[in-house]
Amino acid sequence: MAIKHVEEYRDPRIAQKILDDIVKSSTRPIRLMEVCGTHTVSIFRSGIRTILPGNITLLSGPGCPVCVTAQREIDSFIELAKSDDVILVTFGDLMRVPGTVSSLQKERSEGHDIRMVYSAMDALQIAEKNPNKKVVFLGVGFETTAPTIALTLLTAQTKNIGYYFVYSAHKLVPPALTALIENNEVNVDGFILPGHVSIIIGARGYMDFFNRYSIPCVVAGFEPADILQAILELVRQVETNRPVLENSYRRAVTFEGNLKAQKVMADVFEIRDTSWRGIGIIPMSGIKIREEFAAFDAEKVFDFRIPESEDPKGCACGQILCGVKIPPECALYQKACTPENPVGPCMVSSEGTCAAYYRYHRV
Ligand code: SF4
Secondary structure, eight states: OOOOSGGGGGOHHHHHHHHHHHHHHOOSOEEEEEOOHHHHHHHHHHTHHHHSOTTEEEEEOSOOHHHHBOHHHHHHHHHHHTSTTEEEEEEGGGGGOOOSSOOHHHHHHTTOOEEEESSHHHHHHHHHHOTTSEEEEEEOSSTTTHHHHHHHHHHHHHHTOTTEEEEEOOBOHHHHHHHHHHOTTOOOSEEEEOHHHHHHHTGGGGHHHHHHHOOOEEEOOSSHHHHHHHHHHHHHHHHHTOOOEEEOOTTTOOSSOOHHHHHHHHHHEEEEEEEETTTEEEEEEEEEEOGGGGGGBHHHHOOOOOOOOOOOTTOOHHHHHTTSSOGGGSTTBTTTBOSSSOSSHHHHSTTOHHHHHHHHSOO
């Protein structure tokens, strides 16, 4: 079905037609994973899980950047916030993520200068206005946020702003797909690939993964009809046993992606292994600041003690991020852990699976 106009992506009649096709096309149990926190929220908000036929299971994957940030990184951010003359700048969701013994929110209440921003350029502006301070921006996110943060470093270099730093805790999506497939506990028949990340890396960004594993993959947009259409395409691929890497979000995603953003990222960052919450080290799944920009690299410039980190006791975020458990299977869900009093990051972040369950799917 060709959909041309934005309002059609929310038209219940079009959604119903796609749903009918899904029902007609699916004959056996199928497990699909959405690898994007924004998809997770959109799926819950629009009630897609509740209208799909019972043989189709949707699983949420490691697509919430705050949720996959390792506990050791959270603890490092908290230690950095305590450094002398530092203004720590971050996106909002990180504030309430519990570290091993503290949180950024707690440190702020104790007088440390921690500020929330909505864009990386805001962080650079804070640096320009505070030349007597060291401004550290926390680089948390996927391929979507990394280019803008790279741009702040290029700008800082051009303007010779020597008191702006970035802590790069970025993660890359395609290596995480590999880690999921290689995990024997994970049982997935196909992936709904993230829209925003795909705008940057293009459908081409998944080619190596797809060529290696031949599993159904569809790049999807965020409206209900986008997601249903992606599910339909995945169901057809699974049912016919003909896996394809499809781009169902062509109004935003090209095969090559955003080449300028890719170049900016490559100019400033280089690939490294990094640790994901609940998954552990995934080879080549992170990016660090290149040597040419070492003077802006908070990990190199600041001498802070990284504490012994420990994941919150009883929290099943790791298994939830792999689609091995769902939030009600965590003993703390809705009891000790709620959005007002979160134990793990999946309940903190607006894109976290536990928070989405709590908000839209509570029984
Ligand atoms: Fe962790 Fe809370 Fe989710 Fe349980 S409900 S997995 S404790 S965030």
